[in-house]
Amino acid sequence: MTLRPAAGAATDLLIGGALVPAADGGTFVTYNPATEEPIGAAADASAADMDAAIAAARRAFDTTEWSRDHAFRARCLRQLRDALQERIEELREATIAEVGAPAFFTTGPQLEGPIADLGYFADLAEQYAWETDLGIASTMGIQSQRRVRREAIGVVGAITPWNFPHQINFAKIGPALAAGNTVVLKPAPDTPWAAALVAKVAAEHTDIPAGVLNVVTSADHELGAQLSTDPRVDLVTFTGSTETGKAVMAAAAQSLKKVFLELGGKSAVVVLDDADLSTACTMAAFNVATHAGQGCAITTRLVVPRAQLDEATKITADALAGLAPGDPADGGTICGPLISARQRERVEGYLRLAQEEGGTIVCGGGRPAGRDRGYFIEPTLITGLDNSSRTAQEEIFGPVLVILPHDGDDDAVRIANDSPYGLSGAVWGGDTARVERVVGAIRTGTLGVNGGLWYAVDVPFGGYKQSGIGREMGVAGFEEYLETKAVAYPV
Numbered sequence: 001m002t003l004r005p006a007a008g009a010a011t012d013l014l015i016g017g018a019l020v021p022a023a024d025g026g027t028f029v030t031y032n033p034a035t036e037e038p039i040g041a042a043a044d045a046s047a048a049d050m051d052a053a054i055a056a057a058r059r060a061f062d063t064t065e066w067s068r069d070h071a072f073r074a075r076c077l078r079q080l081r082d083a084l085q086e087r088i089e090e091l092r093e094a095t096i097a098e099v100g101a102p103a104f105f106t107t108g109p110q111l112e113g114p115i116a117d118l119g120y121f122a123d124l125a126e127q128y129a130w131e132t133d134l135g136i137a138s139t140m141g142i143q144s145q146r147r148v149r150r151e152a153i154g155v156v157g158a159i160t161p162w163n164f165p166h167q168i169n170f171a172k173i174g175p176a177l178a179a180g181n182t183v184v185l186k187p188a189p190d191t192p193w194a195a196a197l198v199a200k201v202a203a204e205h206t207d208i209p210a211g212v213l214n215v216v217t218s219a220d221h222e223l224g225a226q227l228s229t230d231p232r233v234d235l236v237t238f239t240g241s242t243e244t245g246k247a248v249m250a251a252a253a254q255s256l257k258k259v260f261l262e263l264g265g266k267s268a269v270v271v272l273d274d275a276d277l278s279t280a281c282t283m284a285a286f287n288v289a290t291h292a293g294q295g296c297a298i299t300t301r302l303v304v305p306r307a308q309l310d311e312a313t314k315i316t317a318d319a320l321a322g323l324a325p326g327d328p329a330d331g332g333t334i335c336g337p338l339i340s341a342r343q344r345e346r347v348e349g350y351l352r353l354a355q356e357e358g359g360t361i362v363c364g365g366g367r368p369a370g371r372d373r374g375y376f377i378e379p380t381l382i383t384g385l386d387n388s389s390r391t392a393q394e395e396i397f398g399p400v401l402v403i404l405p406h407d408g409d410d411d412a413v414r415i416a417n418d419s420p421y422g423l424s425g426a427v428w429g430g431d432t433a434r435v436e437r438v439v440g441a442i443r444t445g446t447l448g449v450n451g452g453l454w455y456a457v458d459v460p461f462g463g464y465k466q467s468g469i470g471r472e473m474g475v476a477g478f479e480e481y482l483e484t485k486a487v488a489y490p491v
C-alpha cells in the first residue's frame with residue numbers, strides 16, 4: 001500500500017483518530033514546482049473541519065492520560081519515527097515532487113533529519129525533570145515544602161510554511177507531543193502532502209490515541225486565523241512570514257493564548273579583514289543557493305572589507321555561476337525551483353527593484369536558459385547598494401545575495417544589526433578575540449563562526465527582534481510547550 005493517494009483521489013485529513021475527507025468533499029491540487037505539473041490532490045478543509053479537529057484535540061487532552069503518561073508518549077513517538085523511516089523512499093519522492101526540495105537535502109533537514117529527531121524528543125519525554133523540589137521555606141511563620149511541576153500546556157495549534165515542511169512540522173509536533181500536549185497541525189497550502197502523508201502513517205502505524213494528533217490541510221489561509229483565535233487552543237506555534245506572525249499574535253491576544261513565533265530573516269555574513277576570504281565567499285554562495293534561498297536562516301547579505309570588495313565579488317560570482325538551478329531529483333542539485341509562480345514573480349520584482357535602487361546584478365538575475373518549465377531563478381549577486389535599500393532590508397526568499405562593503409569591525413557589526421530581523425548569520429575572521437567581540441555584538445539567534453554549522457536537534461533555534469519570539473528545538477524548544485505549577489505542602 002502506498003502513501004500517496006491513487007490517481008484522481010486526494011489525501012485525507014486526520015481528525016479524532018480517523019482519516020477523513022473534508023466534510024464538504026472539497027479537494028485542492030498540489031503541484032510539482034520543477035515541472036509545473038499537478039501531482040495530486042489534498043483534502044480542502046473548511047472551518048467546520050477545523051472546528052472538529054480542535055474539539056477532538058481538546059477532548060483528547062481533557063479526558064485521556066496522554067499528558068501524564070510520559071513513557072507511553074515516548075513509545076508512540078518512536079513508533080512514528082520507525083514507521084516513517086520504513087517508508088522513507090516514498091516520502092523522499094513525494095517531498096522532492098511537492099516541495100521541489102533537492103534530493104541532497106532530503107538526507108538532512110528536508111526529511112531524514114527531522115524524522116530521526118523524533119527520538120530526541122521521545123528521550124526528553126522520559127528523562128525530563130518533570131518535578132523539582134525547592135525544599136522547605138518559612139513565609140509569615142508557615143513552614144512549607146515547595147515543589148515545582150512542569151505540565152503540558154494543553155491544545156497546541158501548529159501553523160507551518162512550505163519551505164522546509166517536514167523540518168518545521170516535526171520541530172513542532174515532536175516537542176509538543178513529547179511534552180504531553182495534543183496538536184492540531186495546519187500546514188501551508190503549497191505543501192499539504194508533507195503533513196498528510198505523515199498523518200496517514202501516524203493513524204495507521206502508531207498507538208497515538210484518537211485526537212492527540214490532528215492534521216488539517218486546506219487551501220484557505222483563514223483556517224490558520226481560526227486556530228489562532230479559538231479559545232479551546234492554549235498555545236499557537238507559528239512559523240512563517242513576519243507579517244503573518246503579527247496577525248497571529250494579534251488574533252491570539254483575544255483569548256490571551258501563548259504564542260510562539262519563528263519568522264523571517266535577512267541574515268548577514270560578516271567577513272573581517274583577516275578572514276579566509278575565498279572560503280567565506282564560496283560558503284556564502286553555497287548558502288544562498290541552497291533550496292533556491294527559500295530558508296529563513298539563509299544568509300542573504302555578504303558584508304566584506306571595502307578594500308576586498310572587488311575580489312570578494314569575483315569569488316562569490318564565480319561560485320554562484322557553478323550553482324546553476326537543476327532538477328531537484330538529481331543528487332548533485334543544490335539550487336532547485338522556487339515553490340510557485342507567485343513566489344518567482346515576487347523574487348523577480350525584487351530583482352527589478354534592486355536595479356531601480358541603483359544596484360548592479362553581477363551574475364544571475366533571470367530565469368535559467370533551457371528551463372522553460374519549473375519556477376527556477378538563477379542564483380544572483382547584487383552589488384552597488386547601500387544597506388538602507390529595500391533590497392538589503394527586506395526578505396526576498398529567493399537565491400539572491402547582496403554584497404556590501406564595510407569599514408572595519410564596528411562598521412560591519414552596525415551593518416549586520418541594521419535590520420528589523422535577527423535570525424541567523426556568520427562571522428569569518430582570523431583573530432579569536434576580534435571574532436568573539438563581533439559574535440557578542442551581533443543581535444541574532446544563531447551564528448556560525450568560520451564555517452561552523454549550528455543546526456542540530458539539541459540546538460535552540462529562533463530569532464531576536466522581528467524574527468520571532470521563543471526558541472524551537474533543544475530543551476528550550478521542548479519547554480516552550482510546558483506550563484509551570486508551584487505546589488506547597490505544610491510541614
Ligand code: NAD
Nearest residue numbers: 160161162187188221224225240241244247262263264296
Ligand atoms: P506565510 O506567513 O504566508 O504562511 C505561513 C503559514 O501561515 C501558512 O500555513 C499559512 O496558511 C498560514 N497563514 C496565512 N495567513 C494566516 C493568518 N492570517 N493567520 C494564521 N495563519 C495564517 O509564510 P510562507 O510564505 O508560507 O513561508 C515563508 C515565510 O516563512 C518566510 O517569511 C520565511 O522567512 C518564514 N519562515 C521562517 C522560519 C523560521 O523558523 N524563522 C522558517 C521557515 C520559514
